[in-house]
Amino acid sequence: xxxxxxxxxxxxxxHGESSAILEVFTAxxxxxxxxxxxxxxxxxxxxxxxxxxxxxxxRARLEDHMGAFTAEPLRSRAAALGNRFSLAGLNAxxxxxxxxxxxxxxxxxxxxxxxxxxxxxHDQDLWPLAYLRWELALLDEMGFGLDxxxxxxxxxxLDLRYVSPRTGRAVTAEGAGxxxxxxxxxxxxxxxxxSAADPEIxxxxxxxxxxxxxHLAGALRDRPLPEARARFVTRFESRARGRG
Numbered sequence: 055x056x057x058x059x060x061x062x063x064x065x066x067x068x069h070g071e072s073s074a075i076l077e078v079f080t081a082x083x084x085x086x087x088x089x090x091x092x093x094x095x096x097x098x099x100x101x102x103x104x105x106x107x108x109x110x111x112x113r114a115r116l117e118d119h120m121g122a123f124t125a126e127p128l129r130s131r132a133a134a135l136g137n138r139f140s141l142a143g144l145n146a147x148x149x150x151x152x153x154x155x156x157x158x159x160x161x162x163x164x165x166x167x168x169x170x171x172x173x174x175x176h177d178q179d180l181w182p183l184a185y186l187r188w189e190l191a192l193l194d195e196m197g198f199g200l201d202x203x204x205x206x207x208x209x210x211x212l213d214l215r216y217v218s219p220r221t222g223r224a225v226t227a228e229g230a231g232x233x234x235x236x237x238x239x240x241x242x243x244x245x246x247x248x249s250a251a252d253p254e255i256x257x258x259x260x261x262x263x264x265x266x267x268x269h270l271a272g273a274l275r276d277r278p279l280p281e282a283r284a285r286f287v288t289r290f291e292s293r294a295r296g297r298g
Contacts, residue, residue, distance in 0.1 A: 055121070056113040059083050060128065062168060064148045066102040068094045074102065076123055077152060078110060081165045085155040088112050088123040104148045105131040105172050134175040139293065142286040143185055144175060149280035150189075154196055154270055164195045182255045182290055186243065189262040198222065198269045200262075202245055205229045216240050217261060219268070238264055252294035259287055 061078035064085070069075045074093025079085050092098055101108070107129035114121030134140035147168065155161065171188045174180050193199050200222040204211045207229030216225040216237035230237055241257040243250035250258075263283070271279050 055115070055117045055119075056111065057083060058109075058111050061086070061108050061110045062148075062151075062165070062172065063102060063104055063106045063108055064152045065104060066090075066093060070094075074098070075120075076102070076125070078108065078123075079151050079155065079165060079168065080110065081162060082160055083112070084159040084161055085151065085157050086112065087157070088114075088121045090123045090125055093123075093125075100130070100132070101125065101127045103130065103132045103135065105134065105144045105175070107131070107169070131172055131175055137178075139178055139289055140175045140181070142282070142289045143181055144172065145282040146280075146286035147171065147185070147188070149282035150192065150266075153277070153280050154192070154274065161195055164191060167191050182252060183243070183250055185286075186255050186258045186262065189259070189266065190244070193262065193265055193270065196270055198265055198273075200224075200244070200265065202240065207231075214240055214245060219264060222265060222269070252290070256287075256291055256294045259290070263287065 059080040059082055061080035064077040064079055066074045066076050069089055072092055072094050074090050075087060076090050076093065077087050093102060106127060109126040109128050111124040112121050134144045167188055171184050174184050190200065200217060202214065202224040204224065205214060205226040206218060206221060206223035208226055210226060213226045214224040215227045216230050217240045218225055219238050224240055225237055238261050239257060241254050243254045243258045244261065267279050271277055
């Protein structure tokens, strides 16, 4: 059994004396693990940084075996490692993918979005909004997408203000009625395709975070969300409040 694909490195851990077990998110083979011989060497270390784009070959005697990788670098994103904000964002992306993606299940659309997102790591002005939209796409890809097209109560698409924490559907101020205190806020950034200021993006991340934690993580046997996501939001909150 063998294939060749492009992949984004999620993690690498030492295996034996000189090998490493790679966890990658590939374009057509989904999240995949395999052993890279020589992967623990100093020569391989610069290539095996989280977020790196790799040309991968995978081979195993049987399909259900872990198998072995060959890997060649295509694009390094190591520049993000020198900036705390970018590094926090990169770690949030790789941790969430590792957390929620079923092994060996193809998600080509999400792969393309992730590739585009990581290519923006150098642009700290564009990154937060792109990351928020990536979280929306991740929820949708995992089956927990938000339906913000119209009010779940009145059917109108005007004056949408809230999100139902149970269904993920939008609700207007009129439709909220006596349930308003039980609804989540719906920041306009989640409705609009345009730009947004940091405080509004932060509000959006609080809403997507609710569904990541209570719906997505809840479906995965209530495993807690990776701490890397919370660390990124905390760092972004400091930036949004003007503390760097």
